[in-house]
Amino acid sequence: MNVTAAQKRLIEKLGVFFEGQGRTPAEARIIGLLLVADQLEMTLEEIQHTLGISKSAVNNAINVLMLTQQLEYVTKPGDRKKYYKSKIEQWMSHVEEHVEKALEGRILLKEALDQRSKSTKEFNTAMKDMIEFMEFVQSHHQEMFAKWKKSKGRS
Amino acid sequence: MNVTAAQKRLIEKLGVFFEGQGRTPAEARIIGLLLVADQLEMTLEEIQHTLGISKSAVNNAINVLMLTQQLEYVTKPGDRKKYYKSKIEQWMSHVEEHVEKALEGRILLKEALDQRSKSTKEFNTAMKDMIEFMEFVQSHHQEMFAKWKKSKGRS
DNA sequence: TATTTAGTTCTGCAAATTCAGAACCAAGTA
């Protein structure tokens, strides 16, 4: 057995969370597995049997996760298998993307505000305030990420 | 006609965006309509005909959006109709929730880290770094939101 | 050349989502 019962429960919890982030159930559980399991690198077959999902589902999920930079694989000499592992260093950019996406609406909101009749003054002002705050949060955010990246680049 | 062709296009763009935020197509377009239209308050029937979706779909969507505090309605004396409008002042808390949700994974990641074998040192350190940064971003966010709320409370 | 192995692709089903349309209810109005 690759993972304990407790680990399986945690994988499910992580699974539910990542589903909420827009991943499919299979993708979500694979991410969870590779965060929780002691074994950092696993083959398609190992993932399949540990999670109890089909080969095709694992294969599709893995490929999506590689396209989105959440997984990578390593190989071993004289071994055709691929050993998949979580690309954890890349994770920060996913968090970044997610926060970014939450704030991205400000662009469309601005477009909406720009075309509004000037007569609904109170409403327009409320909209403007919100857009400005979103811009403020957004720029702070960029700053924080930039700082973090720089500190990592040096250390 | 309640909205122009250009406004309809913008409503669709907003619709796609809000679908990405987890709303249904009908919900997403109603939010968009009430952000774009000059007329700030609209009845169920007006919404129905402007967007070209069924009464039941509008009704269901409206009720969901009221539960999630994105819409409210006002009434007029001697008029049974409800006039729905965007609860724009409440919008900031939605942005807040969204950002919060993006950062919420840190709690589960911490749980995952805590149960990891100590032997995968490098991986564990990378995980820890990320969790710490997410905590840092999170506290900054809270601070920013708190400040904004306070400034709005006063002004 | 036949067989095994790792991974990929295709087909179709099962579940979930979303909505239209119809029936319905409750509060007024004629």
Next chain:
DNA sequence: TACTTGGTTCTGAATTTGCAGAACTAAATA
């Protein structure tokens, strides 16, 4: 009391999603 009106609820149909299972490919091995 019957009719209208605003809103609600129910049912079923159309999509969409996600995956299992089988067929398949390509490389390595016997």
